Amino acid sequence: MASEMIGAIGLGALLVLMVLRVPVALTMLIVGFVGFAQVITWDAAIAQLKTVPVEVLSNYSFSAIPMFILMGVLAAHSGMAGKLFHSTRTICGGWKGGLAIAAVGSCGIFSAISGSSLATASTMTRVALPEMERYGYNRGLATGALAAGGTLGIMIPPSIALLIYAILTEQSVGDMFMAGLVPGLMGLVLYAVTISVVMRLKPSLAVAGERTSWTEKLLSLSGLAPFFAVFLLIILGIYYGLFTPTEGASVGAFATLVYAVIKGLRTRELCQAVKETLALSTVVFFMLVGAEMLGYFISVSRISFSISDLLFNADLAPMVVILCILALYLLLGMFMDSIAMLVITVPVVYPIVQSLGIDPVWFGIVTVLTIELGLITPPVGMNVFVIKAMAPHVKLGEIFRGVSPFIVSDFLRLALLLVFPALVTVFLV
Structure with missing residues (x-):
């Protein structure tokens, strides 16, 4: 049997196993191992199975992942998230729909040191939703704003x-x-504009908050300071070459830990934060091991190169190919976790992107944005289900209705990035 055919069968088996609810990491590992054995030999596959986990777990670059996770967990356990929402609520005081805008703003700022959409959504829902409900906000609008705001964690660095x-x-x-900065900030602004438009169309969904003076607004900036300090420390340090991104993750985690300890983080809370970090990191690394094994299989089967040749011979415009790939991501995003999508699909589609001469950084940003859209689209938007788990009294249909205007906003942002690629590369040197 031709290696390309084995590759196609392997990808089909991958989808079948996921439909059967086999864990994504295990699915990739099984398909990668068996497929590699069919294309090469069983002995070679066993040898790969021995070396791949060592390669992934000893990869220095991957050590940044648990550090970024630790930053977000420490911020949640130290009370930083609560102070953040209080500050943004004070700044937006008196605005129609101000609490919803404050919630989105808090999500965007929190994600700057969290790095995870799911962690941002769950943390800010715990903090902001009770306050919005106390002021009589429509539950669909409140949960929709939090679900959409949570997606900013996947883009804002x-x-x-x-x-x-x-x-x-x-x-x-x-x-x-650096490429994610402008698209991430665009999302923050467009979400705030979306809430304002919804308020004009349906003013009964929310009430104006308590008015605050300019003095109160300025004083409330102290709650934002720790987030901006850590964010600027990491981004400027990387930009000016003071340290590598991996070192930057460690610097950021240490700075967050120092702040949390100063603010009274207890030993029990610190131990809980470390446990959560280990649990989340283990899930991510297991998926990376599976993805590496699957990547070797895809490489030796040459299925991605066959797809590239097929598209090249079809003489399709590069933008048409990109739109097809993004449509695939949008479809997968309705059923899969964002990181799982990346590690499964990138080994397949990246050679196609390379063959078309498309800027890989720009493609990465529009890909991640499309995956971000999948986090809030039915039937299985992961962020929506996180909100549902945090607020079981809110119906799933209410959350999906509430998030629908933000989906339109994200499509607009994606269209802008497709038409104006310079929005992505503006900070690149």
Whole structure:
């Protein structure tokens, strides 16, 4: 049997196993191992199975992942998230829908040191939703704003998704972080505009918050200071070459730990934060091991190169190919976790992107943005289900209705990045 046919069968088996709810990491490992054995030999596959985990777990670049996770967990356990929402609520005081805008703003700022959409959504829901409900906000609007705001964690640097894409495609992590700045801030602004538009169309969904003076607004900036300090420390340190992205993750985690200890983080809370970091990191690394094994199989089967040749011979415009790939990501995003999507699909689609001469950094940003869209689209938007788990009294249909205007906003942002690629590369040198 031709290696390309084995590759196609392997990808089909991958989808079948995921439909059967086999864990994604285990699915990739099984398909990668068996497929590699069919293309090469069983002995070679066993040898790969011995070396791949060592390669992944000893990869210095991957050590940034648990550091970024630790930053977000420490911020959640130290009370930084609560102070952050209080500050943004004070700044937006008196605005129609101000609490929802404050929630989105808090999500965007929190994600700057969290790096994880799911962690951002769950943490800020715990902090902001009770306050919005107390002021009589429509539950769909409140949960929809939090679900959409949570997705900002996948784009605003430091981002675990951008880090993994950079490592999988051998791109500069610093370049990916810098490229994510403008699209991430665009998302923050467009979400705030979306809430304002919804308020004009349906003013009964929310009430104006308590008015605050300019003095109160200025004083409230103290709650934002720790986040901006850590964010600027990491981004400027990487940009000016003071340390590598991996070292930057460690510096950021240490700075967050010092702040948390100063603010009274107890030993029990610190131990809990470390346990959560280890649990989340283990899940990510298991998926990376599976993805590496799957990548070797895809490489030796040459299925990605066959797809590239097929598209090249079809004489399709590069933008048409990109739109097809993004449509695939949007479809997969309705059923899969963002990191799982990246580690499964990048080994397949990246050679196609290379063959078309498309800027890999720009492609990475639009890919991650499309994956971000999948986190809030039905039937299985992961962020929506996180919100549902945090607020079981809110119906799933209410959350999906509430998040629908933000989906339109994200499509607009994606269209802008497709039409104006310079928005991605503006900070690249």
